[in-house]
Each structure stands twice: as structure tokens, then as C-alpha cells.
Amino acid sequence: MERRGELHRVRVPVSAELEIAEIADRVVKAGGPALLFERVVGKDFPVAIGLFGTRARTAFALGVEDLDELARKVEALLALEPGKGGLSALLGLLPKLPLLRGFFPRRVRRAPVQEVVWRGEEVDLRRLPVLKCWPLDGGPFLTLPLVITKDPETGELNLGMYRMQVLDPRSTAMHWQWHKVGRRHLEKAKRLGRRLEVAVALGGDPVLTYAATAPLPPLPGVSEFHLAGFLRGAPIELARGVTVDLPVPAEAEFVLEGYIDPEEPLVEEGPFGDHTGFYTPVDLYPRFHVTAVTHRKGAIYPATLVGVPPMEDAYLIEATERLFLPALRLVLPEVVDYHMPPEGVAHNWVNVSLRKAYPGQAYKVAYGMLGLGQMMFAKVIVAVDADVPVKPGFAALLEALKHALPGRDTLLLRGPVDVLDHSSRAFAFGGKLVIDGTRKLPEEGGEAPFVPKAHPGLPEDPEVLDQRQWPGLWGAVLAKRRPHQAWEVAERLLRAPQSAGIRLLLLADEDTALSPEELLWYVLNNVDPERDARVMPGVEGPVLVLDGTRKLPEEGFPRVWPERIRMDPKVKALVEARWAEYGLGWTTVGE
Structure with a gap:
């Protein structure tokens, strides 16, 4: 990134509590470079943040010129048509498939991430520059952890990204929500009367960081390590943990090893300023005990910041859109494109365009999408015709309104929602809205005459x-x-x-x-x-x-309504006063 002019080094001392977050928020919203904070007060390691902070930088991290190239790679793979043999048929074709180069991880004996090892009493998470990002956060949180677990029954690996609040020098909370694979692994371990071993990698190949966020469908024998190798075109190198029987990325910066005991009481986690732009409240989650920390010599701690969009998670979401578009078309061949606008923070809003051939087809597409993996969490789906671009999101919405007669062409449903949705009728369960913004066929009532307007003068109202x-x-x-x-x-x-x-x-x-x-x-x-x-x-x-x-x-709302995320005015003033020290004169100090 530095060779490409996409990295800025901040050489003056900065605080991991709020100050780094405020700087990073301003820079990512301005489309600026990734940041490397070389001197973090009271900590032993530097911090890198904003690694995925632009569309171009995310594409570079994933080894493509443009994120649309991800869809083309998957389309080429799907076009191989290996027959009914599934994965085994693909493996039979492997010598002929350069596309699958790197699909299988490679085991190695020596790993840069194990150059330095802390065990037992040596472990002290306070030495890491774990960020406290927002004023009401319950403490410092790891925000880019790659959490590795193994199914206690099948041995299947999972690599997921779940935030982790540091509780004390040798333990964290593990934010395993209801629908997450890691939580299922823990429930199986509890039934079997075992502890669950866990390894948490930080840093390394950015394609692996992305893969941990991707909603990979359950495929026997296929994990996020395979996805990362496929995207990189080179195998992910894995070493055995020093205190756990789990593979860890050899090229990571840090690995935290340890276990979760399912018989232990859950611990309070939160609040946390989340990607929704609101604080998620205190809740109960498992405690992760750290038995060892390994790291590279000269390791760099990676972090991300989530909050009111736009944030860098929008570009990871867009990468997922592009990557899974070909698979969506396999199930719903009439789909032309789809987009999850940043304003919808992933699940709240999905635009989809389709080649419409019969009445009700927009609803068929919406139902189909709601039945696919994490798309089940979608709250609002807006359907448009094939010739309507799905992004920018607002423009597509305005186009949809031209053809959507409220009541006739809007549909309310009910289903699972993201556990982070604070507005739902019940925890993880709420309403959904489908807006059919396609042109209407006679059987659907035909087009309703409508001329969109925006009036220059608006009515006064005391409230x-x-x-x-x-x-x-x-x-x-x-x-x-x-x-x-x-x-x-x-x-x-x-x-x-x-x-x-x-x-x-x-x-x-x-x-x-x-x-x-x-x-x-x-x-x-x-x-x-x-x-x-x-x-x-x-x-x-x-x-x-x-x-x-x-x-x-x-x-009739039974829960506490959360606070919107806002930075402490004193921190904002501090950052403004120090802006020239950071060497960031290329952009404004304002929001």
C-alpha cells in the first residue's frame, strides 16, 4: 500500500482510547489512505487501520483490479460444470483447473506468527493496542479477529469474525450470536461435556480477513481457508497452534490461543458502537480464556472501525455482493444484479434487478432471496426492472417508486432479523417489506399513472x-x-x-x-x-x-432504545488541535 501511495504513517504518540478511532473515522469518510499509527501510548505494538477503506484498496487486497472481477472468477468456476459429483467431481478435474490453484491450504512446520510465544502468566492482552472506539463502549474490542473453531463431532473447521471485548489480561468475551457457526460448535461441545478450543488470528493475508466475513454456504470439507486460497490463487499456509489442536495462519501477525468452557457462566459484554451506527446493549456471551499469544517479531496490530456509514465495512460488503452474485443467479436465473447500499448497513436494504417475464415475479425473487443464507436477515427488498441500475441505492429507490403503488405493490412479511436490529418486534424476529418497483403487467393491475414531484415550498407544521x-x-x-x-x-x-x-x-x-x-x-x-x-x-x-x-x-416497545453513536466532543477537539501533527493536512479536520 505504501508503494501505491495508499498508506500514511502517523509518527506522533496517539491513544488507543477514542483518539485513533476519531482520526480513522474522518479519514475513511474522506476516502483517504490506510493509517499506520507507529506509537500507541502505553502499548507494545503499532496499529494499522483502514486497510479496506476504499473500493480500490479492497480490490487490491483481494488481488483483483476491480471488485466486479470477483463475480467473473466465480462465473468461470461455475462454467466448468463438473456434473453431479459435487466437490469430488471438481477434485477429479483439479489438474485441468488453474482456477482452483490454491484451493487447498498447505500445512507448514514453521510459522512467522510463532516467532515469539507468550504462555500462561506471560499472557497480557493489555500490551496489545486494542481500541476503544466509541465513548459508551464497554471497553476495548478486537474488531478484526479471525476466530477459528472445529466442529467437535465432524471436525469441520470454521473461520468467522466476531467482535471480542477484552475483559482482563487473559480473557475476552466472544460475541457468538444465535445464528453463528462458532456458537453451534460451542453447543455441541457442551452436549459432549468438553471445552471448545479456539484460536484467534489477527492480520496476515488480507484475503483471509475478508474470507472470515463472507457468508460461505455450508459445504462439506470446504472452509473459509479454501475460499481465501481460491481468491488468492495460492494456498493459505497453516501451522499447528502451540497450545491448541487447531490450524492457525502461518503468516498472521498475532494468534491468541485458548478455550471456552461451555459450563462456565456467561459474562456481560457491551455496550458496543456497532456497524448499525447505534450501540448494541449489554448482553451475555461466553468467556474466551487465552492460554498463549504468539506473534511475529515487529508485529502490527490490525483494526477496523464500525459506526455511522460510510465505513470501510461497506467495501467488504460490496466484495461479498460481487462474489456471490453468480451463485444467486444459479438459484434465481432472472436476477440481473443486486446491491446492499451502505445506508442499509448490509441487511436493512437490498436492491435487486430482474428480467421480468410473468406477473408476481418480483415477489418470487424476493422470497427466494430471503431463503438464502444470511440474506434471510434482509429487512427491505426493492425490486426493479433489468434496465435499472441497482446502485447508487437512492437513485434505484426513486426509480422503483415510479412503478410501485403503495398498498398494491408493497408487501409486509415476518421472519428472522439480525440480532443487532434494535427496532424489531422481538429479539432476532421482526417484519420485512418488499417494494415491487418493476413495471406492472395487466394481471398485476397495470401501471398506475404517476408523475414524481418535489415541491419547492413545503407546508409549515408546528412539530x-x-x-x-x-x-x-x-x-x-x-x-x-x-x-x-x-x-x-x-x-x-x-x-x-x-x-x-x-x-x-x-x-x-x-x-x-x-x-x-x-x-x-x-x-x-x-x-x-x-x-x-x-x-x-x-x-x-x-x-x-x-x-x-x-x-x-x-x-408497545419492550426494550431500551439504543443511543446513536457520537464521538466525545473533547476527543473531537483534541484531534482537530493535533491534526497538523498527524501529517494529515491533505484533508479537512471537519466531518
């Missing part, structure tokens, strides 16, 4: 603090003080002449900026469509209203 219109869409923010206030405001607004040419009204709280990106990010985070979506009359026809304001207990 509306700010509002803005785009063709077909109206956004308004209000100071919410009482239950059901948003619906009352919506009724008044939609009686105004300025509701003509509008098909979607988005309502948000007063701390929301009225840019398309922030408005959609805020509303999509804060709606359970089953509860918060209504079709209401406007002066020219029905309007879909989404109440994206925070929900009160009197509105």
Missing part, C-alpha cells in the same frame, strides 16, 4: 423541525415527545397539496440530517416494517409512510 422532498419521496424530522406522534404528523402532511407526486414519506428524529444517505440510514435502522409501515392517503393517491422515529414503551 416538523425540517423537511425536504425529492421526486416521489418526502423526508421530515420531528422532535418526538409522545406516543404515535409520527402518525399524527404524517396525517397532517399528507393532507397538504405538497403530497401530490409523493409515494414514500420517511419520518425521523430531530438529530437526523436530511441528506438521502443519512435519512435512509436512520429510518431503516429504526423501523420494524410490520409495526412501522402504513399506507396512508395523500391528495393524489396512497403514500407509504415509514415511522423511523425512536419507539416509546407506550407504543
Whole structure:
């Protein structure tokens, strides 16, 4: 990256508590370089952050010129058509398949990551520059851990990325959610009356870091190590852990080895400023005991920052989009493309374009997507015709509204949602919305006459603090003080002449900026469509209203509404004052 001009070294001392996060947030939002903090106060190692901070840098990390090349690589692999023999047939073709070069990991005896070994009492996680990223975080969190476990029954390996809060010098919490493979491994170990061995790698080949985030479907004998080797075109080198019977990446910077005892009480983890842009609350998770730490000489600690988008996780999500598009087309051949806009923080919003041939096909595609792996968590799916680009997301949404008559062409469903969704009707269970923005066939009622409008002057309302219109869409923010206030405001607004040419009204709280990106990010985070979506009359026809304001207990919401992530003003002031010291004069100090 340095040779490409994509790395900036910060040589002055900085703090791992909030200061690095504030610098990194500003730089990634400005499209700046990755950062290497060479001197972290009170720590033994430097920090690298922002490694995937642009589309181009993510492509470079994955060994391609452009992320679209990932789809082409998978398409070429699928075109081999090995027959009905599945993986065994592919293996038979291996000598003829340069595409599969690197698919199988290579075992090695010596590993750079084991040049230095801490065991037992030597282990002290406080020596690592683990970041505290946001003011209300429960402590420092490892944010780029590659967590390796083995199925206690089958021996199948899993490599996943789960945040880890440092609890003390030799233990962390392990954020294994309900749907995660690592949690299933732990439940099996509990049934068998065993501890579960765990290894956690940090750094090394960035393609392996990406692979840990990818929603790899369950394929016997295939793990994220195989995916990483396929993408790199070279085998991932694995060594045996020094205290665990698990393979660890030989080229990593650090490896934490240890175990989780399923019979131990769970520990409190959190709060954590998450990729949703809100804090996830304190919850109970397993404790990971660290029995050894190994690292390279001169190791560099890798980190990422999540929060209000855009963040670098958006580029990892885009890589996943491209990689799995060919597989999606195998199941749903009418799909042209799909996109998860950054404002939807992965699961909250998916645009999909399709070649439509019969009535109801958009719903068939939506149902099919909701049945595929982690796509089951999708909250809002917007379908458009084949000739409509799915990105940028906002432009595709406006195009969809031209062809989606609220009520007739919108559908509410119910199903599993991400455990990080704080707005759902119940934990990990909530509503979903499908908007059919394709052109309508006669059997679907045909096209409803509609001219999208954005009026220059908007109606005054005593409870509306700010509002803005785009063709077909109206956004308004209000100071919410009482239950059901948003619906009352919506009724008044939609009686105004300025509701003509509008098909979607988005309502948000007063701390929301009225840019398309922030408005959609805020509303999509804060709606359970089953509860918060209504079709209401406007002066020219029905309007879909989404109440994206925070929900009160009197509105039937049983849980505590989380805080939006914001940096401490004192830290912001410190960073602004030190900006020239960091050598980052190429960009502004403001947000």
C-alpha cells in the first residue's frame, strides 16, 4: 500500500482510547489512505487501520483490479460444470483447473506468527493496542479477529469474525450470536461435556480477513481457508497452534490461543458502537480464556472501525455482493444484479434487478432471496426492472417508486432479523417489506399513472423541525415527545397539496440530517416494517409512510432504545488541535 501511495504513517504518540478511532473515522469518510499509527501510548505494538477503506484498496487486497472481477472468477468456476459429483467431481478435474490453484491450504512446520510465544502468566492482552472506539463502549474490542473453531463431532473447521471485548489480561468475551457457526460448535461441545478450543488470528493475508466475513454456504470439507486460497490463487499456509489442536495462519501477525468452557457462566459484554451506527446493549456471551499469544517479531496490530456509514465495512460488503452474485443467479436465473447500499448497513436494504417475464415475479425473487443464507436477515427488498441500475441505492429507490403503488405493490412479511436490529418486534424476529418497483403487467393491475414531484415550498407544521422532498419521496424530522406522534404528523402532511407526486414519506428524529444517505440510514435502522409501515392517503393517491422515529414503551416497545453513536466532543477537539501533527493536512479536520 505504501508503494501505491495508499498508506500514511502517523509518527506522533496517539491513544488507543477514542483518539485513533476519531482520526480513522474522518479519514475513511474522506476516502483517504490506510493509517499506520507507529506509537500507541502505553502499548507494545503499532496499529494499522483502514486497510479496506476504499473500493480500490479492497480490490487490491483481494488481488483483483476491480471488485466486479470477483463475480467473473466465480462465473468461470461455475462454467466448468463438473456434473453431479459435487466437490469430488471438481477434485477429479483439479489438474485441468488453474482456477482452483490454491484451493487447498498447505500445512507448514514453521510459522512467522510463532516467532515469539507468550504462555500462561506471560499472557497480557493489555500490551496489545486494542481500541476503544466509541465513548459508551464497554471497553476495548478486537474488531478484526479471525476466530477459528472445529466442529467437535465432524471436525469441520470454521473461520468467522466476531467482535471480542477484552475483559482482563487473559480473557475476552466472544460475541457468538444465535445464528453463528462458532456458537453451534460451542453447543455441541457442551452436549459432549468438553471445552471448545479456539484460536484467534489477527492480520496476515488480507484475503483471509475478508474470507472470515463472507457468508460461505455450508459445504462439506470446504472452509473459509479454501475460499481465501481460491481468491488468492495460492494456498493459505497453516501451522499447528502451540497450545491448541487447531490450524492457525502461518503468516498472521498475532494468534491468541485458548478455550471456552461451555459450563462456565456467561459474562456481560457491551455496550458496543456497532456497524448499525447505534450501540448494541449489554448482553451475555461466553468467556474466551487465552492460554498463549504468539506473534511475529515487529508485529502490527490490525483494526477496523464500525459506526455511522460510510465505513470501510461497506467495501467488504460490496466484495461479498460481487462474489456471490453468480451463485444467486444459479438459484434465481432472472436476477440481473443486486446491491446492499451502505445506508442499509448490509441487511436493512437490498436492491435487486430482474428480467421480468410473468406477473408476481418480483415477489418470487424476493422470497427466494430471503431463503438464502444470511440474506434471510434482509429487512427491505426493492425490486426493479433489468434496465435499472441497482446502485447508487437512492437513485434505484426513486426509480422503483415510479412503478410501485403503495398498498398494491408493497408487501409486509415476518421472519428472522439480525440480532443487532434494535427496532424489531422481538429479539432476532421482526417484519420485512418488499417494494415491487418493476413495471406492472395487466394481471398485476397495470401501471398506475404517476408523475414524481418535489415541491419547492413545503407546508409549515408546528412539530416538523425540517423537511425536504425529492421526486416521489418526502423526508421530515420531528422532535418526538409522545406516543404515535409520527402518525399524527404524517396525517397532517399528507393532507397538504405538497403530497401530490409523493409515494414514500420517511419520518425521523430531530438529530437526523436530511441528506438521502443519512435519512435512509436512520429510518431503516429504526423501523420494524410490520409495526412501522402504513399506507396512508395523500391528495393524489396512497403514500407509504415509514415511522423511523425512536419507539416509546407506550407504543408497545419492550426494550431500551439504543443511543446513536457520537464521538466525545473533547476527543473531537483534541484531534482537530493535533491534526497538523498527524501529517494529515491533505484533508479537512471537519466531518
